[in-house]
Amino acid sequence: MRARKRSNNKRPNILEPCIVLAVASHAAMGVALGLVFALILTWTPFFNLGTNPKMTMATFVGTVVLMFGIGAALTGVLLMMEDA
Numbered sequence: 001m002r003a004r005k006r007s008n009n010k011r012p013n014i015l016e017p018c019i020v021l022a023v024a025s026h027a028a029m030g031v032a033l034g035l036v037f038a039l040i041l042t043w044t045p046f047f048n049l050g051t052n053p054k055m056t057m058a059t060f061v062g063t064v065v066l067m068f069g070i071g072a073a074l075t076g077v078l079l080m081m082e083d084a
Helices: 017-043 054-083
Strands: none
Touching (some): 017 054
C-alpha cells in the first residue's frame, strides 16, 4: 500500500465552525434525551425515585443529563472523524 503524500503548506483545520456547531448540536440532543429519561424515571412510581429529597433528585437528574450529553457529544465527534 502506498502512503498518502501530504503537502507541507496545508494543515488540516480541526476546529472549523461547522464541526464545533455539529458537536454542540449532538451534545444538546443528548442533554434533551437524558432529561427526558431522568424525568421518566423520577415520575414513574414503579422506580420509587420520586420520594427522595430535592438535593438527591437534582443530583440524580443532573448526573443522568450530563452522562447523556457527554456521551452524545463524543459519539458526534467519532462520527465526524469517520466521515473526514
